[in-house]
Amino acid sequence: xxxxxxxEEVERxxxxxxxxxxxxxxxxxxxxxxxILDYMAELNQIDTSGVAPLAQVTELAGGxxxxxxxxxxxxxxxxxxxxxxxxxxxAFFKVPKVIER
Amino acid sequence: xxxxxTFAEKPKTxxxxxxxxxxxxTKAADRxxxxxxRIAALNPRLNVYLSLAKQRALEQALRIDGLxxxxxxxxxxxxxxxxIKDVLVMRGAPATAGSKILEGYHPPYxxxxxxxxxxxxxxxxxxxNCDEFAMGSSNENSAYGPVRNPVDPARVPGGxxxxxxxxxxxxxxxxxxxxxxxxxxxxxxxxxxVVGVLPTWGRVSRYGLIAFASSLDRIGPFAANVRDAATxxxxxxxxxxxxxxxxxxxxxxxxxxxxxxxxxxxxGVPAEYFAEGLDPEVxxxxxxxxxxxxxxxxxxxxxxxxHTRYAVPVYYLIATAEASANLARFDGVRYGYxxxxxxxxxxxxxxxxxxxxxxxxxxxxxxxxYALSAGYYDAYYGKAQQVRRILAEEFLxxxxxxxxxxxxxxxxxxxxxxxxxxxxxxMYLADIYTVTASLAGICGLSVPCGTTASGLPxxxxxxxxxxxxxxxxxxxxxxxxxxx
Numbered sequence: 098x099x100x101x102x103x104x105e106e107v108e109r110x111x112x113x114x115x116x117x118x119x120x121x122x123x124x125x126x127x128x129x130x131x132x133i134l135d136y137m138a139e140l141n142q143i144d145t146s147g148v149a150p151l152a153q154v155t156e157l158a159g160g161x162x163x164x165x166x167x168x169x170x171x172x173x174x175x176x177x178x179x180x181x182x183x184x185x186x187x188a189f190f191k192v193p194k195v196i197e198r
Numbered sequence: 199x200x201x202x203x204t205f206a207e208k209p210k211t212x213x214x215x216x217x218x219x220x221x222x223x224t225k226a227a228d229r230x231x232x233x234x235x236r237i238a239a240l241n242p243r244l245n246v247y248l249s250l251a252k253q254r255a256l257e258q259a260l261r262i263d264g265l266x267x268x269x270x271x272x273x274x275x276x277x278x279x280x281x282i283k284d285v286l287v288m289r290g291a292p293a294t295a296g297s298k299i300l301e302g303y304h305p306p307y308x309x310x311x312x313x314x315x316x317x318x319x320x321x322x323x324x325x326x327n328c329d330e331f332a333m334g335s336s337n338e339n340s341a342y343g344p345v346r347n348p349v350d351p352a353r354v355p356g357g358x359x360x361x362x363x364x365x366x367x368x369x370x371x372x373x374x375x376x377x378x379x380x381x382x383x384x385x386x387x388x389x390x391x392v393v394g395v396l397p398t399w400g401r402v403s404r405y406g407l408i409a410f411a412s413s414l415d416r417i418g419p420f421a422a423n424v425r426d427a428a429t430x431x432x433x434x435x436x437x438x439x440x441x442x443x444x445x446x447x448x449x450x451x452x453x454x455x456x457x458x459x460x461x462x463x464x465x466g467v468p469a470e471y472f473a474e475g476l477d478p479e480v481x482x483x484x485x486x487x488x489x490x491x492x493x494x495x496x497x498x499x500x501x502x503x504x505h506t507r508y509a510v511p512v513y514y515l516i517a518t519a520e521a522s523a524n525l526a527r528f529d530g531v532r533y534g535y536x537x538x539x540x541x542x543x544x545x546x547x548x549x550x551x552x553x554x555x556x557x558x559x560x561x562x563x564x565x566x567x568y569a570l571s572a573g574y575y576d577a578y579y580g581k582a583q584q585v586r587r588i589l590a591e592e593f594l595x596x597x598x599x600x601x602x603x604x605x606x607x608x609x610x611x612x613x614x615x616x617x618x619x620x621x622x623x624x625m626y627l628a629d630i631y632t633v634t635a636s637l638a639g640i641c642g643l644s645v646p647c648g649t650t651a652s653g654l655p656x657x658x659x660x661x662x663x664x665x666x667x668x669x670x671x672x673x674x675x676x677x678x679x680x681x682x
Contacts, residue, residue, distance in 0.1 A: 107564075114522060114567040115529065115544070116560055117552040129561060130568050133578065136511030140581050143508060143588065150583030153413055154399050154639025155443065157590055158664035165442050177306035183536035190531050195543045 102130040209372040212278065212426045219266055219277050226259035226266070226277030230321050233279040237323070237370050244346045246361045246370055248284050249292045250324035255279075258321050273319035275433060280315055281371035283362045284325040285332050285408040286417065288312055295408045296330040296340040296358075299554025300534040309406020310441065311375055311417045311434040318433045323371055329358035330556045331525065332377055332410045335385055335628065336618065337361060339558045344615055347390060349655060353612040356386030359420070363390040366420045373430055374420045379410050380513055381632025383418045387644040388607035388657020393427040393674070394420045398664050399639040400445040402431075403438030411520035412443075414513075414636045424645060424674040428452035431667065447665050455668030460676035461495030463669065466600035470506040475627040476609045483648040483656040483682060484606045490680035491604070491673065501596045501603060505589050506634055512589065513633035515569050515582035522566030528554065590638040597640075597663035602673045605631055607644040607657035631659065641667045645674040648682035 107126045111118045118126060151157070184191040210218075218224040234252065241247050262277045287293045287305035294300045308316075316322060329339040337345040337360025347355040348368035355364040359376030363386035366374055376383045378396045387394025395418040402417045409415060419430035435449045467488065472481065492498055530536035530550030537549035555563070569578040596603060609627040635642050642661035649655050658677055662670040 102568075106568075110564055110568045110571060113571060114563050115526075115547040115551055116555075116563060117548050118564075126561070126564055129565060133515070133565060133569060136514060137578060137581070139511050140508060140515075140585050143505070143585055145581065145584035145588070148584040148587055150580055151587035151590060152583060153443065154590060154664070155445070157594065158398065158400065158445070158639060165439075173306055178532075181303055181306065181533040183530060183533075192531055192543050193540050193546050 226262040276319035281374040310403040327361035332358040356389035358382040384644040389612040391655030398641040403441035405440035409524040411517040456671035466501035471605035479650040494676040518566030607659040611654035
């Protein structure tokens with residue numbers, strides 16, 4: 098019987114993702130994460146020894162995959178960007194304190 | 199079943215619209231105004247548009263009218279009313295991505311594809327409703343309410359680009375832009391009876407597309423006919439310095455390529471896509487489409503894509519993993535929704551995301567986070583990427599034998615709002631039909647292929663190899679010409 102995901106693992110994953118799960122959401126997430134294990138069982142049926150992972154399809158389509166030259170170019174206008182900030186002092190994004198006493 | 203008042207007429211062709219402007223029969227400003235009137239009449243029921251860009255649209259229309267008045271040559275899309283899916287940014291207009299977490303956000307830049315349409319003369323009418331962060335296949339996951347299918351407003355338009363497909367079907371825009379990660383252009387195109395194009399990954403710059411899964415995301419056009427969809431692709435395609443993954447491959451004249459007869463093209467039909475779960479009426483229409491291709495002088499042969507069924511687990515692992523990374527930026531710090539009552543930074547992150555994201559988005563982030571977490575990365579994400587290569591190479595081998603592969607776009611026609619179809623086999627097939635091409639990076643489109651007996655649109659999916667969009671367009675024109 099393959100290992101199943103525990104509620105503790107679900108809570109840990111939620112913490113990693115900076116998401117809060119309500120108590121009634123947890124059982125559904127346990128079952129959803131278990132479906133990943135089912136997917137993996139399916140994929141593990143396939144022999145992939147010697148197969149390189151495919152991260153970007155460009156390599157199949159004859160793409161160069163070259164990186165561009167590392168050259169500084171103008172970016173977005175600061176004022177325009179800060180105009181969208183929930184809270185700003187005009188130079189920085191203001192956020193609540195980082196550390197709790 | 200179709201209600202006449204919401205599906206009154208199809209848009210004119212690009213050529214007819216352009217001729218109207220050049221001849222002085224119509225002014226771009228008047229055309230834009232009449233589209234806004236139509237939107238005002240239909241939007242309360244269909245919920246296609248989330249916001250309108252009237253000032254920008256009018257300025258552009260007047261600019262076009264100025265050129266026409268002087269007798270200056272008009273750009274290729276002069277005065278064309280276009281709608282933009284709300285995951286694509288337009289400077290100064292809201293971009294919600296169908297989510298509350300971006301409510302109030304006005305991007306300070308334009309999506310490259312949007313810029314290119316506007317430079318070609320298009321009039322950008324406004325931002326169109328979609329599933330939240332492009333996650334969904336019915337446009338029922340929008341935080342701003344579902345979109346209704348203009349053919350039958352009790353039914354979904356498909357998703358995630360449901361609004362973009364519906365806009366063209368209801369002539370609330372002549373063309374629209376959408377995005378496709380696992381089928382989000384093709385499937386709504388088939389549900390609404392319009393053409394939707396999936397360009398090769400890297401064909402169209404993703405700069406300005408709010409990312410869902412970066413190795414899968416594509417921007418593509420919707421139009422009422424194949425030739426116009428090809429024209430639109432030609433306008434938005436091409437290398438962009440702002441997207442390092444955009445291809446340097448030259449952009450052919452897709453419309454001209456689509457004019458070439460389909461005679462002599464070799465068409466592959468994969469048995470894996472004609473299995474149990476495929477609605478018999480959908481099958482019948484697609485088979486009529488294949489008959490039409492035979493009649494047009496194409497050779498039809500079976501192809502084998504034996505790893506097709508593994509596409510679903512591969513897709514779910516890769517798409518959710520990439521989504522979890524891409525959506526980490528929505529944290530209340532720099533833009534969008536920030537939860538009010540947080541006394542620490544980490545509480546602010548958690549609360550903003552918890553309050554701002556919908557349930558489906560949260561679910562996918564959690565799945566992806568799990569797949570990428572320490573101890574699982576290689577076993578899950580890594581393995582999925584290996585199987586992805588196997589799937590992609592299977593397509594490449596098939597395209598050595600055939601010029602295009604045809605399948606139904608969706609195993610079922612549009613279902614009713616609130617009723618995700620009960621049959622798990624159909625839902626499973628629905629994923630398989632579209633995610634395979636997404637994973638392989640190949641191109642394709644959905645072309646209308648008649649309707650069911652009750653009038654629901656059926657779409658045929660036409661797939662072609664990397665950067666072989668011309669083949670897909672040629673085949674699509676032959677299906678379209680059969681007027682099924």
